[in-house]
Amino acid sequence: xxxxxxxxxxxxxxxxxxxxxxxxxxxxxxxxxxxxxxxxxxxxxxxxxxxxxxxxxxxxxxxxxxxxxxxxxxxxxxxxxxxxxxxxxxxxxxxxxxxxxxxxxxxxxxxxxxxxxxxxxxxxxxxxxxxxxxxxxxxxx
Numbered sequence: 001x002x003x004x005x006x007x008x009x010x011x012x013x014x015x016x017x018x019x020x021x022x023x024x025x026x027x028x029x030x031x032x033x034x035x036x037x038x039x040x041x042x043x044x045x046x047x048x049x050x051x052x053x054x055x056x057x058x059x060x061x062x063x064x065x066x067x068x069x070x071x072x073x074x075x076x077x078x079x080x081x082x083x084x085x086x087x088x089x090x091x092x093x094x095x096x097x098x099x100x101x102x103x104x105x106x107x108x109x110x111x112x113x114x115x116x117x118x119x120x121x122x123x124x125x126x127x128x129x130x131x132x133x134x135x136x137x138x139x140x141x
Contacts, residue, residue: 028072029056032117035130041066050103053096065112067097069136072119085116090137 026047033043036059044065045058057068071084085093093114101107116136120129 028119029070031119031128032068032070032130033057033059036068036117036132039132048096048100050096050099052099053092055093055096055100058100063111065101065106065110067093067100067112067114069093069114069116070119071116073121084118085136093137 029046033046036057037043041059041061043057043059046056048055048058055067056070057066059066059068069085069089073084097112097114098107101110101112113135114137116133118131118133120131121127122129
């Protein structure tokens with residue numbers, strides 16, 4: 001089979017090497033945690049994982065428990081990081097948040113919401129742009 005040197009990446013392909021994706025994810029979750037802490041939230045837990053899925057960050061905003069999905073993109077010409085949280089991912093986040101609440105005995109005892117933080121690298125620099133959507137998923141957790 002002949003290789004096409006002018007071939008473009010398949011839509012949706014990830015430019016980050018497979019071995020580096022998790023490491024990159026942890027690094028950007030840490031950036032998001034620092035950003036949100038600067039906005040007045042308090043970090044409770046990182047990377048809560050259960051059989052259903054994962055919550056990147058669990059934080060407090062006053063009396064509200066905040067589940068945060070962090071999305072990073074090196075480029076936004078294909079899809080914005082915030083809009084990459086599709087219906088299937090939203091449902092997974094809702095189920096995972098419900099399990100977190102049950103596991104910690106907080107069901108019906110705490111106000112909560114799900115936020116999304118989109119992070120984009122600006123140009124070739126190490127500068128990052130944050131887009132924080134509060135209460136991004138409008139269903140009852």
